[in-house]
Amino acid sequence: MDVRGEASSAGWARWGTAGNAVLPESATKLLAQVLELAPPPPVVPLPEVTVPGCELDTAVLDALRGVVGADHVLTAGTVRARHASGMSTPDLVRDRQGRVLRAPEAVVRPAGHSEVLAVLAVCSGAGVAVVPFGGGTSVVGGLTPAAGRHVAVDLGRLDRLVAVDPVSRTATLQAGLRAPEAARLLAEHGFTLGHVPQSYEYATIGGFAATRSSGQASAGYGRFDDMVTGLTVATPRGTVRVGRAPASAAGPDLRQLFLGSEGTLGVITDVTVRVRPLPAATHYEGWRYESFDDGLAAVRRLAQDGPRPTVLRLSDEVETMIGATGSGRSDGGCLLIAGYEGADVRSTVEAAARVLAAHGGVPLGEEAGQHWARHRFDAPYLRDALLDAGAFAETLETAAYWSRIPEVHQRVRHAVLDALPDGALVLGHVSHVYETGASLYFTVICSPGTDPIGRWRAAKAAASDAIAATGATISHHHGVGADHRAWYATEIGAVAVDLLRAVKRELDPAGILNPGILVP
């Protein structure tokens, strides 16, 4: 029913259940040369984790049981521990130590939209906060609300494909559907969503919408918010249904107010999305550029003038070097991955190759692309492997206009390196492109020291300050959560913060929805 602890009681404090991320010995050696690795403390198994008892009034529990059934109001400590946080490295570090910061008093599992509405009514009346819980993969503290009692509303039972319109190429999916199951259901109709973020194996449709997710194939399929044509949202004030046409001039686009609202304005219960035919052909290949700037010029040209690959990512020199460790490749420069999906990709592959070569790219062939595709979901597991090896690894990301990308890349790198003076590796890549700009994604690997979370918080704050100083956005696809709240408020300004507060007051008068997340 949830992502954690299925493999073993010690495995709950990890990204996933699979053991498919093994750090090559050569990588461990390299890390040991650069960083001071510390033997990791032992992982506290889940049954030994102490969670304070449920403090909800019996009347509230009974009311919730009346809505969803007694079997779907869970108060066992282990279940509540698994719903207490997301999957940032600080979350995982705490979990490994058996420190559950603020567990929900109960995990409530409604079966549909009307039960969600009824749960919100009970919680509004009782003043109990509600945290909508999908895949539990937040890496920005989006699942741990401000102080006060809360329940997690686990949407796992909202797991149906509600409707497919093959003529309009739309599908309505319930919010709790995990991405792989959504893909399987759509494939039965010959369609794909094309949304493949790194959290793919665990994340849910509702979570994608609530956090403005963006997937590895965004160059071809767009961001998740591009795909959404309609939403149903349960709020304490009632139901909101938005989006009844592909486009409209009927007022503000209210879909865009709930997309990215991170559970603070309502619980998204279903999402209508644009789908596309399953691609008949796929092709992945690698290219090498002498420098990040050379690669950026090529990537920008494809993003602005086409032809657009479906997947387009460019690693900087450090990420390319670390990625090459263990694979035998060590020709330096910067690795570019281009992926193509469609009915017939040959002519696009060839036309894009002419652009990539014209900008100094050297083709590395299909194996380099397939290697990336085989390992496309590995990075989050590698955080676990690195923690096991005595290192600390975490990621952060932003987006900016093309003219600012080089400066943002350098300033964020240096801000993190300056904040971790005893050594860190900062890996960077561009993996989402637009006509006017791109995302920048950073992986930081450092020694944990005695206070890994405190060290990370300082480095992350320095990186966030650098992002803000360059005029970039505080998140391209991770979201705001609790971790980015302060920078977010500065980014949108005081009037816009008040505007969001006014919307929240209107839809959530008792202030029960994910308090402390997103809106300061």
Add this chain to the structure above:
Amino acid sequence: MDVRGEASSAGWARWGTAGNAVLPESATKLLAQVLELAPPPPVVPLPEVTVPGCELDTAVLDALRGVVGADHVLTAGTVRARHASGMSTPDLVRDRQGRVLRAPEAVVRPAGHSEVLAVLAVCSGAGVAVVPFGGGTSVVGGLTPAAGRHVAVDLGRLDRLVAVDPVSRTATLQAGLRAPEAARLLAEHGFTLGHVPQSYEYATIGGFAATRSSGQASAGYGRFDDMVTGLTVATPRGTVRVGRAPASAAGPDLRQLFLGSEGTLGVITDVTVRVRPLPAATHYEGWRYESFDDGLAAVRRLAQDGPRPTVLRLSDEVETMIGATGSGRSDGGCLLIAGYEGADVRSTVEAAARVLAAHGGVPLGEEAGQHWARHRFDAPYLRDALLDAGAFAETLETAAYWSRIPEVHQRVRHAVLDALPDGALVLGHVSHVYETGASLYFTVICSPGTDPIGRWRAAKAAASDAIAATGATISHHHGVGADHRAWYATEIGAVAVDLLRAVKRELDPAGILNPGILVP
């Protein structure tokens, strides 16, 4: 300084100043066969139009003069009459009769963002409503607020290209820039916006944003809301600046709250847009389909699987027939226009032609396309020509998912015909396409009778009810204004209406911004 009355004092009650819309004699004959034409009443020249005197307190006028300078607070009746309404046919009919419903007390012309803020402060303090005025081309009653005194804030002096970023391909344009001037300024840098609505000659950048405009080349360049990367908005509570990256997961997309807000949440003072290189090649051509359904299948295939023309429009049988009147073409069926703009369009033209032919299209050659391009801005002028000929012509539009397009087309047609039982022509076309659906645009020509506005109101209400009943949206690109308010409220639902009211209360506590428009 404004769009009306430049040619002659009688010409103010017309779409534009040019006389480039002449109804062919054959068309007049055809109309006389179908409709009962009435000799039009004489047009009351502007100097004979009676406008009640300005009733603003001297203190308020002085305060406004203090902000923008005495030369830019205009109280002459003729100026106020020209700012009293938009350009719907009911507006033009009233103007022709010399009936100015509710003129602004004054026309205020600020020179920049800070002056707009100061004007809002004066008006908030005095309880005087503010109607932001760009090109004055609203066809949905968006410029005539609810009862009470108001001033028009004419943005004509905010007419600069503020910045161009050629690397990121973005440009910042002030809100009062007319589209042709914006195009000229961008062309100096080698760029185009690609936004060419029928109101192109008069409409402004700020108006495009405030109403979610969509242009004739939307298949290639997207809607105006797709182009916007950032906005600056002056509100009574202060300045809001939104959009600092091509995409973001930092909370709701607040740009999308101000786009389509129609002057009710703030005054948009500048807009940062994505621009593209001026196309080196353009190519327009026509195709003929046996039926609207055949043509729809072809258009849908191009919209969903490509290649996408830049312009794609399909007229139904009636529009094709009326359009052919006078041109000598009379081969029946449905006319499709495909336009291509880009660095090199040949391969796209050829690939699209294969799709168009595979769906039963018969090529009509370039002349049919060029004929459309030559007359692309004529339709609004033809409303004037039809009024002169003793007929009444007006348009309405919607958007829906592909699977519903045939039903929406038929139901709206029949609703209008039923509401005008003594005869009407209803012309339809698709001119904006998306992967999941399209717009439908209708032109209604009928005899005016003794109460043309009342007759139109009944027909329009019937059409709007039909649109709502099919689940389509009440507007694809005209906006809500005052005319669509009731249907808009039903479309978004009671909770969403309260949400918008809450946003308005927060940003506009005195309720001065375009009261009665958009939000009921």
